[in-house]
Amino acid sequence: MNFSALLQAFDQSSNATVTIPPEWAQGRAGYGGLVAALVLRGMRSSLSDARPVRSLAITFVGPVQPGEPVQVQTEILRAGRAVTQVLGRAVQNGQTMCIVQGSFGAGRESSVNVVAEPAPEAPAAADCQRTPYVEGMMPNFLRYFDTRWTFGDYPCTNSRKREMGGWMRFDETFEHFDEVHLVGLVDVWPPAVLPHLKERAPASSLTWTIEFVQPQPAIGVDDWLLYKATIEHARDGYGHCAAMVWNKTGELVAISRQTIAVFG
Helix, strand or coil: CCHHHHHHHHHHCCCCEEECCHHHEECCEECHHHHHHHHHHHHHHCCCCCCCEEEEEEEECCCCCCCCEEEEEEEEEEECCCEEEEEEEEEECCEEEEEEEEEEECCCCCCCCCCCCCCCCCCCHHHCCECCCCECCECHHHHHEEEEEEECCCCCCCCCCCEEEEEEEECCCCCCCCHHHHHHHHCCCCCCCHHHCCCCCCEEEEEEEEEECCCCCCCCCCCCEEEEEEEEEEECCEEEEEEEEECCCCCEEEEEEEEEEECC
16 A cells, blocks of 8 residues: 555544554554654644644654554644644554644734745756665665665765755655645655664654645645755764755755664
């Protein structure tokens, strides 16, 4: 089941429940970007109006087990005149596995208008080699994505570079592309601290915050997006990384930040 099929299965379920297949596994857990995207999908359906999502604060409490049903539960914490605060949970076997606190806010007139910094220089995606998917060596979910490395080094290469990333897109075409798809896509990159390892070791995101530029810049159904992450600090088995995402014309689309636990 590709991303579209999983969203359709979720939308058609009677109680916001879906089972993540083993091919969407990330080690022993389901792919975190998919879990967060499903929770956002459920949060959106709980809104009474179409306020755009401004930010998501995501905490991965425990690993979602592939092959077992996971249910999305939502709660409106407050619906103000401009901003609605929504709490979403991914629950499996009666336990909360992921918590998402989302802020959905309508636009307003303001004298503050600051344009984003331009996107970094990068070779065109067509001129970059696709990251190969090697079954058994890479997380299962990577088969559904096309990534092209342009910044930094691959994981477990004993690199000392702070930056990592490149071009990314799903390996499928959608009828439309929105923030739910963006959440499912951004998490495809490994934590930026992994290239600093000499050999493979477990790592997982503790928290993930993603902020969306609104109105959302145009993203085509099969467009490339450019991702660049920077390590801000790493020590004692934890890393702090910030990343930015641009569309193919260089417009800023989203800002992402992660706290990562590294067991190596």
